[in-house]
Amino acid sequence: MFGLGKTQSIKLERDLYDRVKKIADVAGYATAEEFVAHVLEKELIHFEDAKNDDDIRNKLRGLGYIS
């Protein structure tokens, strides 16, 4: 994050980019890229959170849907 690593480009639809830019400006981010990176980092934590998976597995096992 914050430009310390190598970068890759991702394309966004124009409308979405305009919304991102607007909010990034209002929220005080230096660039739209910095804002997008911050939001993605926060979201990725959820997807990468193995504990979430364990919570789901425990629940499903208790309900009798997985072995």
Added chain:
Amino acid sequence: MSLLDSIRGLLGGGAAKYGEPIVIVSGLPRSGTSMMMKMLDAAGIPIMTDAVRTADVDNPKGYFEFERVKDLEKDPDRSWVREARGKALKVISWLLKDLPDDNAYRIVFMRRDIDEVLASQNKMLEHRGEDDTTDDAIMAEAYRNHLASVRIMARKKPNWSIVEIRYDEAIRDPAAVARRVNEFLGGRYDVQRMVEAVDEKLYRNRKTA
């Protein structure tokens, strides 16, 4: 492979590669998957079930499950899934990732308000005498992330097609939902019998406005 199979492969593309599609009814547990299985059963679609899990207070009309589905995540031998070609099989959303890629899947994906799902699941856990220590807010977030992952996965699978059905809509307007499901599955089935399989009384744990 015979010459005839080769010609079929050249002409038929995906159909020849994957065989007859498997209809998968999926979603989070307690999101109306059993009701949808009952609708498909009523419509005349063969159901792959061993009836090991029988009807109870949580599912008075039965579960329509096949026991080996529960082992999909752990058991590396998933070749049996092919036996479901041309039939309907219930696979909860968590296990969709474990379906083998050598079949075509038409997935009827049930959606329901997460709070209602959790309320219903918690009641079921209670009936089963299971301890449940995970906070509902944490589970809700985990389920939302899981459902997002399923959507992302679905985009990458050329052998999957999905229709999403809202449980509350199926209760409120079963005719519209039955038509949509029938159309998704090729339009060959008995819509009226699907409608008749919906029992509004089983919509419990309903969120009040």
